[in-house]
Amino acid sequence: MFENIVFINPDPLLPKLHREISQHVRVIDAIMDEAIPYLEELAKSNVDVVITRGYTADLIRSRMKIQVVNAEISTFDVLQTIFRNRRRIAPDEKEIGFVSYYNQPYDIKVMEQILGIKIRHFTYREQSDVIKNVHEAKQLGLRTMFGGLITLRTAQQMGMQVILIRPNRETIFQAIQKAKEIAQIRQHDYEINERLKALLNLTSEGIVALGSTGKIRLINPSAERILGLKTNVNGKSAAEVLPEGLVALLNSKTAACEQLVNTNQGQIVVNSTPIHFGNKYIGSLATFNDVTHVQVLEQKIRAELFSKGLVAKYNFDDIVGRSEPLLRAVSAARHYAQSDATVLITGESGTGKELFAQSIHQSSRRHRGPFVAINCAALPEHLLESELFGYEEGAFTGARKGGKPGLFELAHKGTLFLDEISEMPPHLQSHLLRVLQHKEVMRVGGSRVIPVNVRIIAATNKDIKELVEQGTFRNDLFYRLDVLRLIVPPLRERQSDIPYLVQYFPNQISSRYNKRVPPLTETVLQSMQSYHWPGNVRELENFVEKYVVLCNAGESSEMAEQMALGLLAQGKGETYKPPKPTITVPVGSLEEMESNILIQLDQMIQDKQKLASRLGISRSTLWRKLQSNNQVRSEKDA
Numbered sequence: 001m002f003e004n005i006v007f008i009n010p011d012p013l014l015p016k017l018h019r020e021i022s023q024h025v026r027v028i029d030a031i032m033d034e035a036i037p038y039l040e041e042l043a044k045s046n047v048d049v050v051i052t053r054g055y056t057a058d059l060i061r062s063r064m065k066i067q068v069v070n071a072e073i074s075t076f077d078v079l080q081t082i083f084r085n086r087r088r089i090a091p092d093e094k095e096i097g098f099v100s101y102y103n104q105p106y107d108i109k110v111m112e113q114i115l116g117i118k119i120r121h122f123t124y125r126e127q128s129d130v131i132k133n134v135h136e137a138k139q140l141g142l143r144t145m146f147g148g149l150i151t152l153r154t155a156q157q158m159g160m161q162v163i164l165i166r167p168n169r170e171t172i173f174q175a176i177q178k179a180k181e182i183a184q185i186r187q188h189d190y191e192i193n194e195r196l197k198a199l200l201n202l203t204s205e206g207i208v209a210l211g212s213t214g215k216i217r218l219i220n221p222s223a224e225r226i227l228g229l230k231t232n233v234n235g236k237s238a239a240e241v242l243p244e245g246l247v248a249l250l251n252s253k254t255a256a257c258e259q260l261v262n263t264n265q266g267q268i269v270v271n272s273t274p275i276h277f278g279n280k281y282i283g284s285l286a287t288f289n290d291v292t293h294v295q296v297l298e299q300k301i302r303a304e305l306f307s308k309g310l311v312a313k314y315n316f317d318d319i320v321g322r323s324e325p326l327l328r329a330v331s332a333a334r335h336y337a338q339s340d341a342t343v344l345i346t347g348e349s350g351t352g353k354e355l356f357a358q359s360i361h362q363s364s365r366r367h368r369g370p371f372v373a374i375n376c377a378a379l380p381e382h383l384l385e386s387e388l389f390g391y392e393e394g395a396f397t398g399a400r401k402g403g404k405p406g407l408f409e410l411a412h413k414g415t416l417f418l419d420e421i422s423e424m425p426p427h428l429q430s431h432l433l434r435v436l437q438h439k440e441v442m443r444v445g446g447s448r449v450i451p452v453n454v455r456i457i458a459a460t461n462k463d464i465k466e467l468v469e470q471g472t473f474r475n476d477l478f479y480r481l482d483v484l485r486l487i488v489p490p491l492r493e494r495q496s497d498i499p500y501l502v503q504y505f506p507n508q509i510s511s512r513y514n515k516r517v518p519p520l521t522e523t524v525l526q527s528m529q530s531y532h533w534p535g536n537v538r539e540l541e542n543f544v545e546k547y548v549v550l551c552n553a554g555e556s557s558e559m560a561e562q563m564a565l566g567l568l569a570q571g572k573g574e575t576y577k578p579p580k581p582t583i584t585v586p587v588g589s590l591e592e593m594e595s596n597i598l599i600q601l602d603q604m605i606q607d608k609q610k611l612a613s614r615l616g617i618s619r620s621t622l623w624r625k626l627q628s629n630n631q632v633r634s635e636k637d638a
Helices: 015-022 032-044 054-063 075-084 108-115 127-139 149-157 169-202 221-227 244-251 291-307 324-337 353-362 381-389 426-438 464-470 475-481 491-513 522-529 536-550 557-572 590-604 608-615 619-637
Strands: 002-009 025-029 049-052 067-070 095-101 118-124 144-147 161-164 206-211 216-219 256-263 266-277 280-290 343-346 371-375 414-419 440-442 449-451 454-460 484-487
Touching: 002 032, 002 169, 015 025, 015 169, 032 054, 049 054, 049 169, 054 067, 054 095, 067 169, 075 108, 075 144, 075 161, 095 127, 108 118, 118 127, 127 144, 127 149, 144 149, 149 161, 206 221, 206 244, 221 280, 244 256, 244 266, 244 280, 266 291, 280 291, 324 353, 324 484, 324 491, 343 353, 353 371, 353 414, 353 454, 371 381, 381 426, 426 440, 426 475, 464 475, 491 522, 491 536, 522 557, 536 557, 590 608, 590 619, 608 619
Parallel strands: 002 025, 002 049, 049 067, 095 118, 095 144, 144 161, 343 454, 343 484, 371 414, 414 454
Antiparallel strands: 206 216, 206 280, 256 266, 266 280, 440 449
């Protein structure tokens, strides 16, 4: 039985029909104003639909927000009732009375033609009208009346014959079926509304909807919190309670994206759109959040991407140097960053091609998206394919359950850096070409295409044009990649940048190892600038790291210089022979000359045991002589 459907019956039903209806819906026997005490009970219960008719139906509609289904007496019901009761109408009765609710249409003339008797039709709006109708019929000399229960009660008191008209079984059950359909729709709508309510309450974004007149139709708790609203503002004019900038966006007939608006609580980021039903404007909707929340969320996302290695770590400020070739390359790269076109970066190994790729990404409009890098020479063909394009579950032995997204999918709305692109196998070159042309990928072992929005930056240390001529690199792929060409100069063409790099790297590396070492001397710098650096900046960085690691804290500049020159000679494939130390002693007395020798040796060889061994004396004798020298020097200074 549908407990959420109630049938308010305005007249006694036949017992059998009453039992049958009660198996489907709840039945309440009440007529007209007698139904009023039940309305409060209906309002508290979960009733979705009420079935009734006439005055009772209008009474419920006027007092409750509830669906009402009419089970009205049809023309057929009237005709059938009069026809079945013709024997109860006296032969000398030329006219009978029929009482009905005012809003029910009956074609009385057709009914008269069918029945062959004149019908006086009375209508009522209220219970008192029925009494007037019966009195009027009595005065007109009518003896038989057809109508409902109120008509029956009134006419019987006046000695008139009354025949009760009821809706037939088919009419009632058609109303019950309609009520069930409405109840199911209302239940479905209720569930949708509850889900929507839960969504509005759960989301951290503020949501506000206006009607066509500018009044607030919907506002969620987050919006009230973000805007600092203390009272319920539903139904109020937006201009009275919302910030001016937000109202302007809501009243605009065009959509707005990520607009900054000032409020009393701080700045908010707003997205808004007008709402149309067909061609008719019916209102607008805005979602927003405070700037602080957006910044925290962005930091969280970037931290997550960083933990997965899917974020660029460097920008143009990390490119060290002031030489003309380098500045030209940086200027071109900054210009390329403003475009979404594919970039092909060429340059020798170790020149910093990925540094330029990350910097281009960081300065582009995709900087909030992921930066995904892969070395095409580092993986065998089958692994490279699954890494780039992903795979479905069961695509091959050992495939991860549920499959795995490829780097193209991970780089969606960001940048994919393909290092050593010249090493990509021919089979994958054709696959890559298709992705670049159609902006979609298909996973290994899959059958569906996945659209991707990715910018490609490729890099190579080889002459890719020469590879095309040799037939090892596809000509059509080369032209797809070579839209914007960026040439990174080798270090030997920008040797004036070496001092800046030498100043930059030790600071970075020393902090990593938590130690300080003497700076590289001018002699070392001159030697470095005369070297051609086949490994370019990477080789120079490695040289500086070796120097920092091997150099002892507190080492003298001379010793550090000798070690640095030795490391540089190793890089050149040479054997470094440090010059033998010399001592300059001015001619004087034997005691003065000995004192000068000891002073200089003590500065050169700080280990006292080594110095004593080198001089062929005991450590105590050395100590006594040094003390004597210090005393003599003190007396002279005095």
